[in-house]
Amino acid sequence: MLREGDVRIPSGCAISGIINRSGQVFSGEDILQSIALMHDRSNGLGGGFAAYGIYPEYEDYYAFHLYYEGAEGREQTESYLNYFFHVAESGEIPTKKTRSIKNPPLAWRYFVRPKPSYLLEEENEDEFVVRSVMYINAECKGAFVVSSGKNMGAFKGVGYPEDIGEYFCLDKYHGYSWTAHGRFPTNTPGWWGGAHPFTLLDWSIVHNGEISSYGANRRFLEMYGYKLSMQTDTEAITYAFDYLVRKQQLPMDVAIATLAAPFWRDIERMNSEKRALLKAVRAMYGNLLMNGPFSIILGSSQGLIALNDRLKLRSMVAATKGEFLYLASEESAIREVCPQPEKVWAPRGGEPVIATLEKRGVQGYDTEYEYAGLSY
Amino acid sequence: MTLSMNTPDFLIERNRERCINCQVCVRQCANEAHGWDAEEEKIFSQDALCVNCHRCVTMCPTHSLSIRKFPLEFRENANWTASTMKAIYKQAETGGILLTGMGTDRPYPVYWDQLLLNASQVTNPSIDPLREPMELKTFLGRKPEQLRVINGKLAEALPPQLELDLPIMFSAMSFGSISLNVAKSLAQAAETLGTFYNTGEGGLHEDLYKYGKNTIVQVASGRFGVHSEYLNAGAAIEIKIGQGAKPGIGGHLPGEKVGVEVSRTRMIPEQSDAISPAPHHDIYSIEDLTQLIFSLKEATNYEKPVIVKIAAVHNVSAIASGIARAGADIIAIDGFRGGTGAAPLRTRDSVGIPIELALAAVDSRLREEGIRNQVSLVVGGSIRNSTDIIKAIALGADAVYVASSALLALGCHMCQKCYTGKCNWGIATQRPELVKRLNPEIGAERATNLLKAWEHEVKEILGGMGINAIESLCGNRLMLRGIGLSDRELNILGVLAAGE
Ligand code: SF4
Ligand code: SF4
Numbered sequence: 117m118l119r120e121g122d123v124r125i126p127s128g129c130a131i132s133g134i135i136n137r138s139g140q141v142f143s144g145e146d147i148l149q150s151i152a153l154m155h156d157r158s159n160g161l162g163g164g165f166a167a168y169g170i171y172p173e174y175e176d177y178y179a180f181h182l183y184y185e186g187a188e189g190r191e192q193t194e195s196y197l198n199y200f201f202h203v204a205e206s207g208e209i210p211t212k213k214t215r216s217i218k219n220p221p222l223a224w225r226y227f228v229r230p231k232p233s234y235l236l237e238e239e240n241e242d243e244f245v246v247r248s249v250m251y252i253n254a255e256c257k258g259a260f261v262v263s264s265g266k267n268m269g270a271f272k273g274v275g276y277p278e279d280i281g282e283y284f285c286l287d288k289y290h291g292y293s294w295t296a297h298g299r300f301p302t303n304t305p306g307w308w309g310g311a312h313p314f315t316l317l318d319w320s321i322v323h324n325g326e327i328s329s330y331g332a333n334r335r336f337l338e339m340y341g342y343k344l345s346m347q348t349d350t351e352a353i354t355y356a357f358d359y360l361v362r363k364q365q366l367p368m369d370v371a372i373a374t375l376a377a378p379f380w381r382d383i384e385r386m387n388s389e390k391r392a393l394l395k396a397v398r399a400m401y402g403n404l405l406m407n408g409p410f411s412i413i414l415g416s417s418q419g420l421i422a423l424n425d426r427l428k429l430r431s432m433v434a435a436t437k438g439e440f441l442y443l444a445s446e447e448s449a450i451r452e453v454c455p456q457p458e459k460v461w462a463p464r465g466g467e468p469v470i471a472t473l474e475k476r477g478v479q480g481y482d483t484e485y486e487y488a489g490l491s492y
Numbered sequence: 493m494t495l496s497m498n499t500p501d502f503l504i505e506r507n508r509e510r511c512i513n514c515q516v517c518v519r520q521c522a523n524e525a526h527g528w529d530a531e532e533e534k535i536f537s538q539d540a541l542c543v544n545c546h547r548c549v550t551m552c553p554t555h556s557l558s559i560r561k562f563p564l565e566f567r568e569n570a571n572w573t574a575s576t577m578k579a580i581y582k583q584a585e586t587g588g589i590l591l592t593g594m595g596t597d598r599p600y601p602v603y604w605d606q607l608l609l610n611a612s613q614v615t616n617p618s619i620d621p622l623r624e625p626m627e628l629k630t631f632l633g634r635k636p637e638q639l640r641v642i643n644g645k646l647a648e649a650l651p652p653q654l655e656l657d658l659p660i661m662f663s664a665m666s667f668g669s670i671s672l673n674v675a676k677s678l679a680q681a682a683e684t685l686g687t688f689y690n691t692g693e694g695g696l697h698e699d700l701y702k703y704g705k706n707t708i709v710q711v712a713s714g715r716f717g718v719h720s721e722y723l724n725a726g727a728a729i730e731i732k733i734g735q736g737a738k739p740g741i742g743g744h745l746p747g748e749k750v751g752v753e754v755s756r757t758r759m760i761p762e763q764s765d766a767i768s769p770a771p772h773h774d775i776y777s778i779e780d781l782t783q784l785i786f787s788l789k790e791a792t793n794y795e796k797p798v799i800v801k802i803a804a805v806h807n808v809s810a811i812a813s814g815i816a817r818a819g820a821d822i823i824a825i826d827g828f829r830g831g832t833g834a835a836p837l838r839t840r841d842s843v844g845i846p847i848e849l850a851l852a853a854v855d856s857r858l859r860e861e862g863i864r865n866q867v868s869l870v871v872g873g874s875i876r877n878s879t880d881i882i883k884a885i886a887l888g889a890d891a892v893y894v895a896s897s898a899l900l901a902l903g904c905h906m907c908q909k910c911y912t913g914k915c916n917w918g919i920a921t922q923r924p925e926l927v928k929r930l931n932p933e934i935g936a937e938r939a940t941n942l943l944k945a946w947e948h949e950v951k952e953i954l955g956g957m958g959i960n961a962i963e964s965l966c967g968n969r970l971m972l973r974g975i976g977l978s979d980r981e982l983n984i985l986g987v988l989a990a991g992e
Binding site: 325338365389 | 636
């Protein structure tokens with residue numbers, strides 16, 4: 117059977133996210149409980165988490181999470197990392213024997229910074245890291261970079277999300293923001309790297325849906341050097357944000373308006389400045405419009421952003437209580453961990469929910485996203 | 493004069509029981525295939541003059557006429573077919589080049605028919621176009637490398653764009669090759685539909701200036717009718733390098749079609765043959781093209797996108813990439829099945845390549861070079877229905893050009909005799925008595941109907957794919973599967989085989 121990346125596998129899913137906007141850290145237990153409630157939305161073939169704020173002692177270092185299927189890939193990867201990076205600390209990611217987890221790969225993490233002499237002219241550290249991630253994934257046998265951001269990490273694998281969480285002892289970590297994903301792929305080669313969230317630098321995406329525009333999105337991104345090795349929507353969405361916000365330097369809300377573009381009939385009703393902007397956005401980046409059902413939670417060192425496709429073909433509920441914002445595919449998954457939220461609502465199609473950290477910026481590195489104030 | 497060895501192509505059959513001798517057919521046939529014998533008081537027909545355009549058949553009030561292939565058969569021979577042999581008799585008689593009209597009628601593969609479309613099932617929902625918006629708006633023109641947004645505002649406007657309400661335009665047909673009423677019909681239809689028609693290389697008749705904002709004005713090697721008012725009259729300018737039906741040669745307008753109006757519009761003497769030079773004599777290389785593009789932009793104050801139209805030939809992807817780099821805003825590619833008002837038969841039937849392969853190759857090439865998003869791609873050359881359009885866009889086109897289909901909507905019956913100037917349907921003719929057979933209001937309505945019908949079908953199929961904006965289809969080759977194609981062909985088209 118071909119493995120994910122060699123073949124495109126559609127899937128349905130459950131997603132969930134929790135953030136404390138003042139940056140207070142809390143343990144992974146809540147997110148575990150929330151995603152576990154939506155057990156029936158997954159089928160045991162993929163689950164995962166992204167956690168922010170979990171490595172404060174190394175907050176200036178890129179935290180590389182790696183999976184290895186054999187010793188050879190590890191040797192290759194480590195010699196690459198030792199050559200091009202200053203490695204502050206490395207070691208196996210702690211795990212716990214869990215009954216339902218079968219054949220896990222070797223999981224390692226490294227806290228690294230690129231050696232400045234290896235940066236190309238006009239290349240910043242982020243770009244170098246992206247290049248290295250693409251290199252390791254493509255060239256090092258059986259090695260896969262699970263995450264590569266600062267003060268964050270992704271934990272994922274084949275199994276139900278609550279089992280994956282238990283396996284990686286997530287209750288022992290403390291972060292200010294968490295996302296989770298439970299997957300229902302229509303078939304699966306059972307590869308750990310193929311589980312979600314998908315990450316790049318400090319971006320992470322959990323996503324529910326299947327976008328019909330994938331072929332168009334993919335070919336557009338490939339033009340700008342992205343290698344879509346997983347053939348998943350999540351990967352395409354991650355790269356689309358990376359392209360729009362990091363490479364094209366567009367404000368975050370303009371990037372959102374590209375992926376879930378307003379309808380022409382609504383654009384026609386806007387004031388002339390906004391109309392001109394959105395017309396240009398659609399004319400220019402139309403190929404990045406994500407068409408078809410999706411709900412996503414985009415995590416970064418800046419906070420969380422949740423977004424639905426413009427027709428709202430996938431469910432998504434949001435709630436707040438104090439400094440906490442909760443997001444989930446089902447309201448019950450929120451009430452499970454926050455029985456009495458102050459406010460609960462179902463965001464409209466194409467209308468993002470944005471939770472920005474009050475103390476952002478410390479973690480961000482060249483990635484302080486701006487907003488154009490499109491008044492969502 | 494020696495004996496002609498040519499036998500008729502068609503047989504005119506008249507049901508004498510039904511015929512009431514009204515002589516409609518006599519008046520309708522500009523080829524004079526029907527005549528009235530005053531002595532015998534009876535209609536007679538000359539098969540040899542009939543081109544099978546169905547005009548008399550359609551107009552006959554008692555349906556007494558039918559036209560058939562002339563039953564005369566040569567001894568069977570797979571190599572020396574009837575048309576091959578007849579061509580030799582004709583050339584032996586005249587010593588001339590064989591002329592023809594419309595697109596090739598040879599049985600070359602039509603790749604559109606070997607591509608199948610996708611639809612959503614279970615994992616993602618299809619979208620109902622009656623209940624949800626289905627967006628076909630398309631922008632054609634150069635896109636910058638980056639959009640700059642400052643303080644929530646667009647810092648620099650996009651370069652000039654053509655805004656289309658649906659991704660279908662009427663492609664170039666010159667006044668001269670077609671009648672003024674055809675041009676009026678298409679101009680009016682383009683205005684109603686929110687799209688564009690194209691003047692072709694024949695200049696712009698004064699009655700058509702009012703459709704300027706829906707007009708693309710063409711500049712071809714003959715420069716007929718090109719002056720600064722003309723260049724500024726349209727919404728975009730198209731430099732015609734080549735045409736799918738006759739790559740490598742210029743336009744042909746036989747003198748018979750050059751009457752007063754055509755002569756004034758083209759700025760050439762009446763009754764003179766208007767033969768465009770094969771190349772533009774100021775473009776012998778790619779850098780010369782850059783100069784022409786920018787002279788035209790200078791002449792129009794950089795307010796209009798410039799299209800460069802080429803025929804699909806073997807090396808089309810490299811040429812297209814050069815054109816994009818030369819500064820064209822839009823590249824139009826015309827496939828070898830595309831129509832024409834007049835072309836040498838041998839060129840039409842043997843030169844160039846199918847648009848499907850050319851489009852796939854060009855789109856892939858421009859993407860490899862990372863410049864596909866900077867230029868727009870328009871394709872034509874026998875777009876016959878709404879699924880051809882969807883397939884073209886999925887292969888990578890931004891929009892399509894249609895001409896033959898538009899003429900069919902106005903009544904053309906594909907008799908391929910456009911070069912004779914005796915089009916019985918009032919389309920490819922300048923004879924006043926024939927021109928008036930096409931009422932431009934009715935013509936506009938029929939052309940509008942056709943595109944509206946296609947628009948509905950496109951929306952229906954897009955919805956089935958789970959897509960509600962055309963830009964999500966553009967270049968989305970995952971929506972296509974090939975059937976009955978070789979690995980090599982699938983590779984060039986960049987699509988998987990059905991079942992994969
Ligand atoms: S050329 Fe046309 S109008 Fe004349 S006889 Fe033939 S079918 Fe009838
Ligand atoms: S335009 Fe007229 S002459 Fe030309 S093919 Fe059509 S019907 Fe025949």
